[in-house]
Amino acid sequence: MATTVTSKGQVTIPKPVREHLGIVPGSKVEFRCAADGSIVIEKADTSESSRFAKLVGIVGPGLSTDEIMAITRGD
Template sequence: MSTTVTAKAQVTIPKAVRELLGITPGSRVDFHRAADGSVMLTRAHRKKPAGRFEQLRGHAGKGITTDAIMALTRGDGPSS
């Protein structure tokens, strides 16, 4: 399969390749250079697996104040 590069250096990925890789509008793709100099196109991973710290990330919730959070971390209980 071949395709033409546009004036903006863009190409259309042939339909057969898009279907094979599951590429849909908005998908991200990666280009990898092989040892022999050829270039491979792969579908980028949708989402990186969350790291151990990322899994713990969040928010304290609605309505809790900074003072209340600090009191809880110190073991004083919520402040009023």
């Protein structure tokens, strides 16, 4: 499969390749050089892309609005 490089250096990943790799809009991809000199494209593992992503959902439900209001009002 061939594709054309735009003046900005962009290419369109052919649909069969996107489907095979599970690439959807917003997905990140990685390019790496293989030992034989070829270039490999892979769907990036974004599970550790953000140090904050690991923290999502670990704090718990937190205080209710009524509890927060009682604290701020001094009730």
